[in-house]
Amino acid sequence: MLRNSAGWAGLVIVLGTAAALGHGDTVPQSVDTAGLPELPPEMASENPWREADPALLFKAVDVGAKGYNSNCARCHGLEAISGGLAPDLRYLEANDYGDEWYLDRILHGYEQNGAVKMPPFEGILNQQAIWAIRTYIETRPDDQEMAESRDQIAGLRDKLAGLQDDPAAATAMADELAAAGQGYEALSGAPRAITPFDEAAHLLASDPPHVAAALETLQAAAD
Numbered sequence: 001m002l003r004n005s006a007g008w009a010g011l012v013i014v015l016g017t018a019a020a021l022g023h024g025d026t027v028p029q030s031v032d033t034a035g036l037p038e039l040p041p042e043m044a045s046e047n048p049w050r051e052a053d054p055a056l057l058f059k060a061v062d063v064g065a066k067g068y069n070s071n072c073a074r075c076h077g078l079e080a081i082s083g084g085l086a087p088d089l090r091y092l093e094a095n096d097y098g099d100e101w102y103l104d105r106i107l108h109g110y111e112q113n114g115a116v117k118m119p120p121f122e123g124i125l126n127q128q129a130i131w132a133i134r135t136y137i138e139t140r141p142d143d144q145e146m147a148e149s150r151d152q153i154a155g156l157r158d159k160l161a162g163l164q165d166d167p168a169a170a171t172a173m174a175d176e177l178a179a180a181g182q183g184y185e186a187l188s189g190a191p192r193a194i195t196p197f198d199e200a201a202h203l204l205a206s207d208p209p210h211v212a213a214a215l216e217t218l219q220a221a222a223d
Contacts, residue, residue: 028071028119028121028124028125029067029070029071029124030124030125030129031063031066031067031070031071031125031126031129031132031133032063032066033063033126033128033129033132035059035063036056036059036060036063036128036132037056037128038128039127039128039131043103043107043127043130044127044131045096045099045100045103046096046099047094047099047131047134047135047138048131049131049132049135050094050135050138050190050191051191054202057135057139057192057194058194058198058199058202060131060132060135060136061132061135061136061139061194063128063129063132063136064129064131064132064133064134064135064136064137065136067125067129067132067133067136068080068133068136068137071121071125071133072089072133075118076088076089079140079143080136080137080140081140081143089137090137090138090140090186090187090188091187091188092137092138092188093188093189094138094186094188094189094190094191095189098138098188099134102134103130105118106120106121106122106125106130106133107120107121107122107130108120108122109121137188138186138188138190139186139188139190139192139193139194140186140187140188140193140194141184141185141186141187141193141194141195142184142185142187142193145184146184146195146196146221150221150222152180153196153197153218153221153222154218154222156173156176156177156180156197156200156218157215157218157219157222159173160173160200160211160214160215160218161215164211164212164215167209167211170204170209170211170214171204171205171209171211173201173204174201174202174204174205174209175201177197177198177200177201177204177214178197178198178201178205180197181193181195181196181197181198181201196217196218196220196221199214199217200214200215200217200218201214203217
């Protein structure tokens, strides 16, 4: 069920260890979902934004990244890259099985021997936030592949930095960045991965374009 991971069956043991170290007194945080469309009152059984158009997909990823960082990264790792104590959620398959497992954990949490290892988020996160976090997690690319692309990222960063005083030329780089992001696959098997190339391209193609934010995205990926 889980791509490239033999350890998912032992999830509850690992999750318990990680959460005991990570959650502690951490209080689950609500997530600002402004800009995402409303969803029906009944909880969806699968990610409604898995194959959304680019504008909605990128918005969901943006909201989901913030929700993940405030509620999940402490145990599951920055950018969803696990340090080994908690499950690497990037490998949770983007299908009905993965969605079912994800919903069960995020809504009900997990307890072991009477101790809360993962807090429940039901009633704290609305449906938009829940699926935005799922969208962020499942669109993560292979970090090793991205590390191998750092020179290319740095080159495009430097090129964009040199065009900051020419907004038209800077925004014209959106197509070049989007082309650079092609060919990367999400570890979850989702329809597409969202790489720093894609994020920067989206920021440049926005109205108005966000040149500084695109540059910061490439800078962070090149470091």
